[in-house]
Every structure is written in C-alpha cells, then in structure tokens.
Amino acid sequence: MPAEFLQFLFSGLTVGATYALAALGFAIVYNASNVINFAQGEFLMLGGMLAVFLLEIGLPAWIALPAAILLVAAVGVAVERLAIRPARGAEVVTLVIITLGVSLVLRGAVQMWRGTATHALPPFSGDAPIMVAGAALAPQSLWVIGVAAAAVALMWWFFERTRWGKAMLASASNRLAARLVGIRIEVVLMLSFALSAALGALGGIIVAPITLTSFDVGIMLGLKGFVAAVLGGLGSGIGAVAGGLLLGVLEAMTAGYVSSSYKDAVPFVVILLLLMFLPRGMFGAQAPERV
Amino acid sequence: MRLRSRRGGLAITGIVLAILPLLLPNAFWYDLATRAAINAVIVIGLNLLIGYAGQISLGHAGFVGIGAYASAMLTGRLGWPPIAAMAAGALATALLALLVARPILRLRGHSLAMATLGLGIILSMIFTNESQWTGGPDGLVVQPFSFLGVEIAGERQWYWLCAALLLVTLWAAGNLVDSPFGRAMRALHTSEPAARAVGVDPAAVKASIFVLSAVGASLMGSLTAHYVGFVTPQVASFLTSVELLTMVVVGGMASLAGSVVGAAVLTVLPQLLSRFEGAETAVFGLVLVVTMIAMPRGLVPTLRERLGW
Amino acid sequence: MTADALLEVRNLTKRFAGVCAVDGVSFSVGGGRVHAIIGPNGAGKTTLFNLITGFESPTAGEVCLDGRAVTGLPPHRLAALGVGRTFQTPQICADLTALENVMLGAHLRLRRSPIAAMLRLGGIVQRDHALRDKAAELLRFVGIGSSGDVPGRGMAYGDLKRVEIARALAAEPRLLCLDEPAAGLNPRETHELDELIRRIADSGVTVMLVEHDMRLVMSLSQHIVVLNYGRKIAEGAPDEVERDAEVLSAYLGAHV
Numbered sequence: 087m088p089a090e091f092l093q094f095l096f097s098g099l100t101v102g103a104t105y106a107l108a109a110l111g112f113a114i115v116y117n118a119s120n121v122i123n124f125a126q127g128e129f130l131m132l133g134g135m136l137a138v139f140l141l142e143i144g145l146p147a148w149i150a151l152p153a154a155i156l157l158v159a160a161v162g163v164a165v166e167r168l169a170i171r172p173a174r175g176a177e178v179v180t181l182v183i184i185t186l187g188v189s190l191v192l193r194g195a196v197q198m199w200r201g202t203a204t205h206a207l208p209p210f211s212g213d214a215p216i217m218v219a220g221a222a223l224a225p226q227s228l229w230v231i232g233v234a235a236a237a238v239a240l241m242w243w244f245f246e247r248t249r250w251g252k253a254m255l256a257s258a259s260n261r262l263a264a265r266l267v268g269i270r271i272e273v274v275l276m277l278s279f280a281l282s283a284a285l286g287a288l289g290g291i292i293v294a295p296i297t298l299t300s301f302d303v304g305i306m307l308g309l310k311g312f313v314a315a316v317l318g319g320l321g322s323g324i325g326a327v328a329g330g331l332l333l334g335v336l337e338a339m340t341a342g343y344v345s346s347s348y349k350d351a352v353p354f355v356v357i358l359l360l361l362m363f364l365p366r367g368m369f370g371a372q373a374p375e376r377v
Numbered sequence: 378m379r380l381r382s383r384r385g386g387l388a389i390t391g392i393v394l395a396i397l398p399l400l401l402p403n404a405f406w407y408d409l410a411t412r413a414a415i416n417a418v419i420v421i422g423l424n425l426l427i428g429y430a431g432q433i434s435l436g437h438a439g440f441v442g443i444g445a446y447a448s449a450m451l452t453g454r455l456g457w458p459p460i461a462a463m464a465a466g467a468l469a470t471a472l473l474a475l476l477v478a479r480p481i482l483r484l485r486g487h488s489l490a491m492a493t494l495g496l497g498i499i500l501s502m503i504f505t506n507e508s509q510w511t512g513g514p515d516g517l518v519v520q521p522f523s524f525l526g527v528e529i530a531g532e533r534q535w536y537w538l539c540a541a542l543l544l545v546t547l548w549a550a551g552n553l554v555d556s557p558f559g560r561a562m563r564a565l566h567t568s569e570p571a572a573r574a575v576g577v578d579p580a581a582v583k584a585s586i587f588v589l590s591a592v593g594a595s596l597m598g599s600l601t602a603h604y605v606g607f608v609t610p611q612v613a614s615f616l617t618s619v620e621l622l623t624m625v626v627v628g629g630m631a632s633l634a635g636s637v638v639g640a641a642v643l644t645v646l647p648q649l650l651s652r653f654e655g656a657e658t659a660v661f662g663l664v665l666v667v668t669m670i671a672m673p674r675g676l677v678p679t680l681r682e683r684l685g686w
Numbered sequence: 687m688t689a690d691a692l693l694e695v696r697n698l699t700k701r702f703a704g705v706c707a708v709d710g711v712s713f714s715v716g717g718g719r720v721h722a723i724i725g726p727n728g729a730g731k732t733t734l735f736n737l738i739t740g741f742e743s744p745t746a747g748e749v750c751l752d753g754r755a756v757t758g759l760p761p762h763r764l765a766a767l768g769v770g771r772t773f774q775t776p777q778i779c780a781d782l783t784a785l786e787n788v789m790l791g792a793h794l795r796l797r798r799s800p801i802a803a804m805l806r807l808g809g810i811v812q813r814d815h816a817l818r819d820k821a822a823e824l825l826r827f828v829g830i831g832s833s834g835d836v837p838g839r840g841m842a843y844g845d846l847k848r849v850e851i852a853r854a855l856a857a858e859p860r861l862l863c864l865d866e867p868a869a870g871l872n873p874r875e876t877h878e879l880d881e882l883i884r885r886i887a888d889s890g891v892t893v894m895l896v897e898h899d900m901r902l903v904m905s906l907s908q909h910i911v912v913l914n915y916g917r918k919i920a921e922g923a924p925d926e927v928e929r930d931a932e933v934l935s936a937y938l939g940a941h942v
Contacts, residue, residue, distance in 0.1 A: 187665030194659025
C-alpha cells in the first residue's frame, strides 16, 4: 500500500512541477499586465517540440535545450509586441480572444511544420528506475522536480532581490506610480512575457521524456496551469507553484485510486468546487467593490 | 435600441434569409447557411449573457452538448419523440444551470471565466467517458427530426426551419433587451450599485439570463444533433466553446446584428480557409488576432461607428 | 423612540479591520422634512449612508423603517420598502440613454419576467410606453427635459447627477437619500439643486442628505446630525447645531 501511494505521489509531483511552471508563467504575465495569456500552454508545447527538432538536426543536448528555451522566450516577446501591445486597454474579453487566437496560430504553425505525430525526448540520465521505499522512481522525475525547483528558486531570487524583479512587482501593484519613478513599463511587459515563455518552455522540455510531446499538448497543459494559478490566487507566485503541485498530486491520486479516465477532470472539478465555495483562491484576494 | 430600427433590422434579416436560397448554388452552401443560422441562435443567447449582462462563459458548448446527447440518447435508445427529447434536454440544462448559477455568478472576471470553463470541460469529459450511454469518443447516430408526424428532411426544409427560428429568436431577444428585465440586465453590466439601488436583485437577474442562454444553447444542440445525424463529444468541447465566444466578440458584443454577422462569418470562414490545406488553424487564429486588434468592439459596432449609423 | 419616525437608527456601528468607521450612532428621521448628515472628512457619513441603504451591513446596531427592523437587508429589498438613493460618484449606466436610466428607476413597478418580455405578454409594451412618458416628465422636473436620448457616457457631470435624482424619483420613494448631491457643482448649479430638493420635499418625499456644502445644508434642512470620527456629536435644528461648541471645534480645530 505505502509503496503504491509513494508511486502516485512521485508521479503526481512530477506532473505537478510542470503545472507549477505553467502556472507561474500565468501569474507573472497576469501580474505585469492583467492579461490571462491563454497561449501559455503553447509555450510548453513549443519548448518540447523545438528541443526535439534541435536534437534531431544534430545539436548536442547542452546547446539544444537552452537554445530551445531562448527561442521560445523570443516567441513570447514577439507575442507581446505583436498581439498584446497593440491591444493595450481593450476589454478583458477582447484580450482573451486575442490570446486564444495566438494559441491557435502557434499550434497551427507547429501542426504545419511537424504534423500531428508525437515525438519523444530522450530521458536526461537514462531510464533505469530508482527504488525508493518500494516505489519505482523514474530518474527523469527527479530531473523534473529538481529543475523546476531550481527555476522557482531563481524566480524568487529575481523578484525579491534584483532591481528588475522588484520593478516588475512594483509596476504590477501600481502602474502609474511605477512609471513616475522611471520604470519602463514596455520593458517590464516584454520581460514578463519572455520569462513566462521561458518557464513554460522549460516545463515542456523536462516533462517531454515522460509524457511525449506533440502539436496539441499545449491545450490541456495550459488550461491546467491556468487552474493551478487561479487555485493559488492568480498573481501569487507561491500560490501558483503550490497550486500546480497540489493539482498534480490530486490528479495522480485520482488516477490511481478512483478512475484513470476522469483524472483529467480533477483540476476542473477542484477549481469549480473551490470557486463556488471559496471565491478568493488559496492565497490571493479580490478587492471588494467600493461604492 | 429604438423600436423602429429593430423592426427594420428584423425586416432586413427576414428578406435576406428569404432571398438567400436563390443565391445558394448547391447543397454544400445550404448546409453552411443552416449551420450559420443555428450558430447565430446560440450566439444571440450567449451575447445576451456576455455582451449585455456583462458576464462571461467559457463553457457554453457544454450546454449544447447536453441538448445534443439528450436528443441522441432518448430518441435513439428509448424511442422518444424528438420534441420530447429536446424538452427533456432543455429541462436537464435548466436544472443544472439553476444549480450552479448563484454560486458561480457571484464571481467576476477570471474567476467566473475559470468556473464556466471548468463546468464545460467536466461536461465534455463526461460525454467522452461514459461510452455506455454516450457512445464515447465515436459518438452516437441520431434519428431524423420529426414533429407531429412530419419529418424534416433535406437541406431546404432544414434551412427554412432554422431561418425561421433565427427570426423568432431575433424578435424575442430584441423584445428582451428593451424591457424592464433587459434594462436591469444591462444596468448590472455597467453599474451594479445603481441597479441594486432601484430594486434589481443582481443574483436573480444574472441567474435568469444564465439559465435562459443555457437553455437556448441546449435546444439548438438538440436540433444540431438531428440535423447532422450524429453527435460526438466535440460538440461540447472547449474548442467549441471558444468558437462560440469568438463569434460573440468578433461580431460585436451587445449587438444582436453582430451576433448574426459573427456567426455567419465564423461559420463560413473555416470552410473558405480549407483551401490553405493544413494551415486553417493558424490562419483562423491570425484572422482572430488581427480583427480584435483592429476592431476591438467587434465588426458591427465598429462599422456602425465608422459609417455613422 | 419617536412615534412618527420614518427611519430610526439605533446604536449603529461598523468596524472594518482596525477602524471603527461608525460608532454607536443613533437618531431618528421624521417624515416629510429635509434632514442632513454632516461632519468633517472621514467622519463616517458615507459609511453611515451605506449602512442605512443596505450597501454595507452593520457590525452592531439596528435600522428601522416605519418601526420595522430592516437591519442588514440588501439594497434591492430596501428599495421595495421605499428607500431610494443617489451616489457620491454618479452611478449612471453609460450604455443606456438618460431616459432609459430613469426608466430603470421604476424597475419594481413593472413586470420583470424575461419570458413575458420576450413574448410581449401582459401589456408589458404598453406600460413601457407609459413609463417613457413619465420618465421624460421626471427629466423635465429635474431640469434636463431635452436630454432624453443622450447616452449616459455623453453627459456632463452636473446632468449625470440630475439623471440620478430623476431615476431615484421614478421609484416613488418615501425616503430619498442623497449622497453629496452638491459635490462638483458650481454655485449656479448648487442653487438649482437647492430649488430641486425643495420641490422634492414639497411633493411629500422625506429627504436625507450627506453634504459638505454648509450653505446648502443650513438653507434646506430642518434637522441636522453631526458626525465626527464615526460618532454623533450633535443633533438638532440648524441654528442649534451652528452654535454647538463641539461642532465648531470639530470643523475648525481644537481651540475656538
């Protein structure tokens, strides 16, 4: 029994780490621009697909993977400049449609480029399972959790300890004030998209050896990342990460103990119940309407 | 909306719908026109909720699915008459919508979007997984539609039925927008305190319009099932919900004419894009992005502004 | 407890985290007069208003309308009992025309069913026509008879305030609560407001104002309640309140 439980826990944390990175990306962009970027999931997809391609054309892994991340970050910047910036000030619903349109463009482009086949990335350090207390742990899982943790720590350091990070947080809470002290909002916006794209790509890459990648993995990953971000209070980085991990574990437990065909429904059931009974998420808060 | 311009709009739509068959060259275009009309009815209902009442629904296709599967299962497996199956689907939808309306509609913005998204996805997963009842990913075949012994068959009959339904829906929606309920609904969008101060119960009004637009979607889902002849879980998918939402926004929020235009354009466009062979998704996405940047208020409101109507 | 009190407020208290915005305020409002609530900025006047009109619920205390407890009822229930209000920042629906905004005020007097509306049942259309005429009349009453078809977003600030008053009157309230009606108005507009409020009071509606404009308050009201730091520090006729030492020191500083 305990071994089985540990097994589910590990696989839950693994996939949860990916959701956490996606959720963190959502939170960073939302904080900087109040936009929910529905194309976030496609950054995860692009990371995996580009990494596969770069390896295929012969680049060594230690060049291919970072290159893929940088390329996707560049795509993120392009998205911000070409699709988000021109629509600055539009209504929420309009921006939702725009980001949905962007996700269609990205997904469609990859579909044209690579078709609908699934691709695999080789595991980073082989696939001989490590036995821990009777549970089989894939080495890639350790990579996923470890790299994700490192990325989150890096983000924490960036936002709490560097000037640019603090500038980004400042412009999130009061854009006008931030402008007045000389923070360039345009750069903040670009940076936020670049960061969230890079985080997404990283998430997509590290989990691709386990879950395989194809042109349409972005939809579900993005939606679940969105759920995780809302679960954590949308705008709270810690909340996003916690939300992602929690969702991953809940999903794995449901798949193992309840029903594997409904495991994908878990994030949505959780968020629906939570929003109906606890409208403010786990960590965040919504300001009440002032009369 | 002035009464005279509403009557004018109805008349024009009626004339266009009546003349259209003369211009449609073949069955393929009849099919498109019928689908566009069905979509337009759903989109009008959704626009009342999103554009006029200021709510959001990212899971509306779930309600379409309830209607579609209710009709498919009840007429196919239990031999019910289609009208009864349609009513049953509508009733089930109304009950579900009533159940979730108050807790969900307390939310705003992203939380509301998320909750409706979750609802829609859960419904679509149920349709996919419960293969015993719903036929799973492959779906179900649906009996033809008949009403009091008369069967609707062939693209012309379907076209006339759907065109008539569209006119009736436009008429009813126009009446609604200009009524006390309609004013209350629109007031909630722009100034909820004002509405509350004059006696509007926000929760009740939001719930009413939510249920109404869900039932409309369900009824059209039932008809679609009979029209197409089969139903698959795609009818309730997130992507379908997104399509419906884009029809509302691209056509023009809080604009009934916009709903018709948006439905027509976005039903026809993917077909026209099939010449791009494999690039439909990407080009469709591009069209969405460019349209929303250039005309953020949607096609009809922007045209109205530019042409001074 | 006063026998003919329309509105009675007893020990009303509202605490937000760490701040006591309204602290044990009690007073009663008799029918058919103009009452004012005044006090320095931050005295809790708007919070008190919100408590009375249902937009906030009190931490403690009671509100009674016609002797019947209405504490904590939401605004739409209070509207049904005859309470109307306007807002400090005019809450006008930008998408509706001035006329439609006023018609909104009569919401509770009309058939509100969406089904009846869609199918044009039960005389709903005829009543809407009649309401349109009444709304136009109300717009004339408040002095902007010609602006009926202007959409909310196209109106000047002063006109917005008048539309709000017309909307509140469309509900035929017994108690009309005006939240800083003179804020942002120039002297001529304030004078017109003075006349308008007199006309409203003459028509039998009890008016309660929150105001900063002392001249308007002294000219119009028969009864004034003074708040400072959430507590009532004085109550009475204008000339009594004018001379009250505590009121003077609240407005002018500790040493008068």
